[in-house]
Amino acid sequence: MSKQEKLQGVRGMNDILPADEPLWRRLEDTVADCMRSYGYRRIRTPIVEHTRLFVRGIGEVTDIVEKEMYSFTDALNGEELTLRPESTAGVVRAAIEHNMLYDGPKRLWYTGPMFRHEKPQKGRYRQFHQVGAEALGFAGPDADAEVILLCQRMWDDLGLTGVRLEINSLGQSDERRAHREALIAYFEANQQLLDEDAKRRLYSNPLRILDTKNKAMQSLVEAAPKLTEFLGAESLAHFERLKQLLLSQNVPFTVNPRLVRGLDYYNLTVFEWVADGLTICGGGRYDPLIEMLGGRAAPACGFALGIERVLELMRAAGELQDASSCDVYVVHQGDAAQLAALQAAERLRDAALDVVLHCGGGGFKAQFKRADASGAFLAVVLGDDEVAAGEATLKWLRGADGEVGAGRQARVPLSGLVESVIDAIANDE
Ligand code: ATP
Ligand code: MG
Numbered sequence: 001m002s003k004q005e006k007l008q009g010v011r012g013m014n015d016i017l018p019a020d021e022p023l024w025r026r027l028e029d030t031v032a033d034c035m036r037s038y039g040y041r042r043i044r045t046p047i048v049e050h051t052r053l054f055v056r057g058i059g060e061v062t063d064i065v066e067k068e069m070y071s072f073t074d075a076l077n078g079e080e081l082t083l084r085p086e087s088t089a090g091v092v093r094a095a096i097e098h099n100m101l102y103d104g105p106k107r108l109w110y111t112g113p114m115f116r117h118e119k120p121q122k123g124r125y126r127q128f129h130q131v132g133a134e135a136l137g138f139a140g141p142d143a144d145a146e147v148i149l150l151c152q153r154m155w156d157d158l159g160l161t162g163v164r165l166e167i168n169s170l171g172q173s174d175e176r177r178a179h180r181e182a183l184i185a186y187f188e189a190n191q192q193l194l195d196e197d198a199k200r201r202l203y204s205n206p207l208r209i210l211d212t213k214n215k216a217m218q219s220l221v222e223a224a225p226k227l228t229e230f231l232g233a234e235s236l237a238h239f240e241r242l243k244q245l246l247l248s249q250n251v252p253f254t255v256n257p258r259l260v261r262g263l264d265y266y267n268l269t270v271f272e273w274v275a276d277g278l279t280i281c282g283g284g285r286y287d288p289l290i291e292m293l294g295g296r297a298a299p300a301c302g303f304a305l306g307i308e309r310v311l312e313l314m315r316a317a318g319e320l321q322d323a324s325s326c327d328v329y330v331v332h333q334g335d336a337a338q339l340a341a342l343q344a345a346e347r348l349r350d351a352a353l354d355v356v357l358h359c360g361g362g363g364f365k366a367q368f369k370r371a372d373a374s375g376a377f378l379a380v381v382l383g384d385d386e387v388a389a390g391e392a393t394l395k396w397l398r399g400a401d402g403e404v405g406a407g408r409q410a411r412v413p414l415s416g417l418v419e420s421v422i423d424a425i426a427n428d429e
Helices: 018-037 051-058 063-068 088-097 141-157 173-189 196-201 215-222 233-248 307-316 335-350 364-373 384-389 414-428
Strands: 048-050 070-073 080-083 106-115 127-136 164-169 267-275 278-285 300-306 328-332 355-357 378-382 391-396 409-413
Touching (some): 018 106, 051 063, 051 088, 088 106, 088 300, 127 307, 141 164, 141 233, 141 267, 141 278, 141 300, 164 233, 300 307, 328 335, 328 364, 335 384, 335 414, 364 378, 384 391, 409 414
Antiparallel strands (some): 070 080, 106 127, 127 300, 164 267, 391 409
């Protein structure tokens, strides 16, 4: 047979190897604990949804819908489908479909893979993972404060420092419209100061002019009308109350008037958590969305964090190395010993010990090599000798200081093996 080509994974879609498992586990456990402690319940929605859900739920003129979605036609029935690029749309769809809001608001959370066709680089992948929470049916700034406090607790519990909170208010759509008109009028009055980019965007997306990197336009942009000046009393009160609530809980923040989120449906509060110049988490209020997706109008807010970016911070903070190991490695040789070893391993597992049973035969020397590599504290050795005597040999693989090959060993009766092993482990501590 000719040698087969070596296959590779899809670019931007990563394997998560066992060495990273302790870090992932730490994050997932912490997140689940935090969510529970705030009364959020987990929801799992499908990875594939109808394309039109995202077009309607994210907005046609967004980066995601314009160029980042993995969309395809179902070859069997012609349906237009998309791998979810985010989860809010799916969660809201499910909440509507299952009438979840009929008896009051709901606190939901999710985690899982998301898919966006982006240029892969550090912290940006084509399959990546998010954790998110959605507070559906809550109108007040108390819910905004709650999801922000939830985030803060996650960072604290994960041992992350240096994650900064930025907040802003986008007001309501009529307020944004008034601001936009004022912006256009302002830039029109200063046509001669606009560069080509700005002229092109003047009517299509005047807000983007505010993000210009052109130094010559800096003072023009700084003096431009600000959205805050167009917010009505209600929007301002919502924002003020949120700030008070955050201050009352000593959550530091900065107001960033430039902070806008990519999606059309955001209103009032928007926020981002930033670390090392990278946004790890974004969220805010999206009161129009539930109705836009066909539900009875209900307000909502939430956030989504990027797991890979948070893990990167945990790594930088020196959180947890690969701690893979088991308690016991069972070494055996001979047919009778194999039976005894299988039996012993099962009994040790009954006692909640982590046991690796040697598979694949081989001499004792090779087996002990595997036992050492397993990180086990003890080896249980079963040869013909032991089995004939109704005994097992315990061999200490690591001393109390964690050193390999501590050299100690002892014969114990097979009938009391579980107790002997538990004793040996307990005496180590
Ligand atoms: P960015 O501006 O970095 O593209 P975004 O606004 O598209 O982010 P959101 O849709 O708000 O991101 O998603 C929330 C979080 O998910 C981000 O803050 C980030 O941590 C993470 N995230 C988004 N896209 C990716 C990606 N392609 N790879 C890894 N993480 C991502
Ligand atoms: Mg993006």
